[in-house]
Amino acid sequence: MTNNNPRNWQHDAYDYLSIQEYEMNADHIEYFRSVLNEELDQLLTKAELTIAMLTKPHENEVDLIDKASSQANQAFNLRIRDRESILINKIKESLVKIDNNEFGICEACGEDISWGRLMARPMATKCIKCKENEEKEEFRKGH
Numbered sequence: 001m002t003n004n005n006p007r008n009w010q011h012d013a014y015d016y017l018s019i020q021e022y023e024m025n026a027d028h029i030e031y032f033r034s035v036l037n038e039e040l041d042q043l044l045t046k047a048e049l050t051i052a053m054l055t056k057p058h059e060n061e062v063d064l065i066d067k068a069s070s071q072a073n074q075a076f077n078l079r080i081r082d083r084e085s086i087l088i089n090k091i092k093e094s095l096v097k098i099d100n101n102e103f104g105i106c107e108a109c110g111e112d113i114s115w116g117r118l119m120a121r122p123m124a125t126k127c128i129k130c131k132e133n134e135e136k137e138e139f140r141k142g143h
């Protein structure tokens, strides 16, 4: 009997295999496509809510204290929206990669991104080694 439920794949030995070794087939690609689409839908719904909140007129604008706190709230919402829009773009990029048969390939070294990494983070564009190197580099630059 084969394990046809993609949600179970991450619990087995395939965790440690690269996609090539696992031979990612059309079903797997479609699984990642649906996961990415689901996440995109959720983020877009959330983004719409944030924008609705930002454009809603504030009732207590006359009160200076309330005004200050509502501005702080807006800044906070904008920061969240920034993070979300970065994520939204990443997911869109991953969906384009799926269409171009480039999904699961590291942008930096061209090697396969491991199966376990894609299961945990389907929008990953770099393999774990390149990601770690990048983070070390950023850490060095920031200090």
Ligand SMILES: [Zn+2]
Pocket (backbone or CB within 6 Å): 106, 107, 108, 109, 110, 111, 126, 127, 128, 129, 130, 131
């Ligand atoms: Zn890499």
